[in-house]
Amino acid sequence: MPRHPTRLRTRTWFLSTLQVRGSVIQAVLPRCLLCGGVGLLVSALYAWGYLTPWPILGSLIPDLVLGLLLVFRTNTAYERFWEGRKAWGAIINTARNLGRQILVLVKESNPQDHKEKIRALRLLAAFTVALKLHLRGQSVNEEIEALVPPNYYYLLKEAQHPPLAIALWLEDYLKRQCEYGHLNVYQMTLMSSTLGKLVDEVGSCERIQKTPIPMAYAIHLRQLLLLYCLLLPMRVVRDLTWWTGPAEALMSFVVLGVEEIGNEIEDPFGTDANDLPLDSLCNTMNRNMEDLVQLAITSQVAGQDDSTIVLESYELPRSSV
Structure with missing residues (x-):
């Protein structure tokens, strides 16, 4: 009997974390590197004395608000994905x-x-x-x-x-x-x-x-994500100094990755x-x-009446779904 894919994934959990196909790494990597570069630039300006950190800038977009928007975006996309699967079933x-x-x-x-x-x-x-x-x-x-x-x-x-x-x-x-x-x-x-x-x-x-998802919502969410990622170094540079760039790249990978997952599953009928x-x-x-x-x-x-189906002489072929 074929096993459910989830049962297979539990045995290869660590290997799946390194899998590129099916992940959003390739899609968000350029954006993460850009945000990391901005973080590195802020670190350099702060270390050379050309920049005074303003932590308040990093708090202009509340984490809770951004999190709720991302959750709504992902849930809406997954609902479309599941509705498509139910329709095909x-x-x-x-x-x-x-x-x-x-x-x-x-x-x-x-x-x-x-x-x-x-x-x-x-x-x-x-x-x-x-x-x-x-x-x-x-x-x-x-x-x-x-x-x-x-x-x-x-x-x-x-x-x-x-x-x-x-x-x-x-x-x-x-x-x-x-x-x-x-x-x-x-x-x-x-x-x-x-x-x-x-x-x-x-x-x-x-x-x-x-x-599709309303364009106004998608654009506004991306604008908030971009502002959040670009202003985040001003919030943490005093504590992280030269680690601000890597931390910024990692944090942008988290939030941009969640948004990209919604984009991936929004239209479930493609070839991805x-x-x-x-x-x-x-x-x-x-x-x-x-x-x-x-x-x-x-x-x-067998020469049977057309309303009678002969099952005894026919063996269904074995096939895996």
Whole structure:
């Protein structure tokens, strides 16, 4: 059984403190060096008698106020990150449910019906990939090409909103199955509602992506952080003298690092180390739909009634999520 990442991290706690990938060191290091240089300059001017320290300057921005602003910034960013994860969890679960309903409820009367059912199942896997690319601002690529017919692939490349196009094709498939008598009205209503929930979660993801933290708040927080870091040497130079530069760099790393963490996780749908593992989620969805496809193929080969799924002769492939 795969272990939760947290259990693995507890065994490599000290090693993780040296890890650069996924940390904010590279992002804040230039700013920390700049603040450290300012601290060193203040130390030199104080040591040579050109500067009289004014500790009151370092207290113009109360530590408590700055701390509360940073906590609010980080909590807001993490809430967006968690909302994105919940939305994708709902997408995966809803797509699985719809795939299960298509497999079990949609009847088949000829080989063409069987092909259309398999195509619909793979469209569900393509839906998650299309949503991932849509949220990342990327074009439709070979990831989707392997899941849809060629004519669908070219239509998706021209579509303004590929996930919505796939949802429309799935809705059209359900409508046609109802017209052919392969679904009754109640089944059609149930499956259409499930598909609607899938589209609703797309809107949730777009809401997170297209509603950033208000610019005024982000700018004001950065201005306060800059003032705090640049005025801090005047507060401590009398006590630290030549150690003011290193202390200033360390303190700026603390406060600037917290602010940068908020920036990292604010948009959880990208490709950075701290973003959601959308590639892994899409691969999981693809495997799930292929499991259903294999069940459909097994049932057809066994010559069973289309509403009966043969499980005895099919062994689900083992895969790690």
